[in-house]
Amino acid sequence: MKILAIGRNYAEHIKELNNERPDEPVIFTKPDTALLKSGRPFFYPDYSNDIHHEIELVLRICKVGKNIDVKFAHKYYDHIGLGIDFTARDLQQKAKEKGLPWAIAKGFDGSAPISEFLPISKFGDLNNINFSLKVDGELKQQGNTGFMLFNFDYMVSYLSKFFTLKKGDLIFTGTPKGVGPIRVGQKLEGYIEDEKLLEIAIK
Ligand code: MG
Numbered sequence: 001m002k003i004l005a006i007g008r009n010y011a012e013h014i015k016e017l018n019n020e021r022p023d024e025p026v027i028f029t030k031p032d033t034a035l036l037k038s039g040r041p042f043f044y045p046d047y048s049n050d051i052h053h054e055i056e057l058v059l060r061i062c063k064v065g066k067n068i069d070v071k072f073a074h075k076y077y078d079h080i081g082l083g084i085d086f087t088a089r090d091l092q093q094k095a096k097e098k099g100l101p102w103a104i105a106k107g108f109d110g111s112a113p114i115s116e117f118l119p120i121s122k123f124g125d126l127n128n129i130n131f132s133l134k135v136d137g138e139l140k141q142q143g144n145t146g147f148m149l150f151n152f153d154y155m156v157s158y159l160s161k162f163f164t165l166k167k168g169d170l171i172f173t174g175t176p177k178g179v180g181p182i183r184v185g186q187k188l189e190g191y192i193e194d195e196k197l198l199e200i201a202i203k
Contacts, residue, residue, distance in 0.1 A: 005029065058172050
């Protein structure tokens, strides 16, 4: 399986990092060794001093697809979960300044905690899903899919031009504003609507 991710998909988050608003989705990938199941601890690595949380909704692909038309894209994902796109902001900043890839800053071990996935039938309007992140009980990030620049169907269609999508692939769909550094000893909890789906202790 592979993990594909979209950056800069929420306008308020683009502003907080002083990034340009993209005309096309900004895409990066994470290896499967980035996955971390909810409930497992995240061990803070020694190569970064500025790892940020980015809470995101994650789509799970349910069948093989290539060059998928936007109007059929909804047939290619059937579950939604929560993920955190852990980002080594210090390493990413260096890479950005030099125009170098983000592979390490976004793809290091444990950089993709994920929750259990919920069937899409549990959701009403996919363009109106609320999700949030609490750090030590304090609300830090809150998003609604209605504010995405590129919606789920567009993303699936767009990605399938370049990457053949396969069953089990995951798509991280972008983070809302409120990203910030994590510290050893903290507890991160992720919610879709009022349901807690994700819990990660930072060790
Ligand atoms: Mg992200």
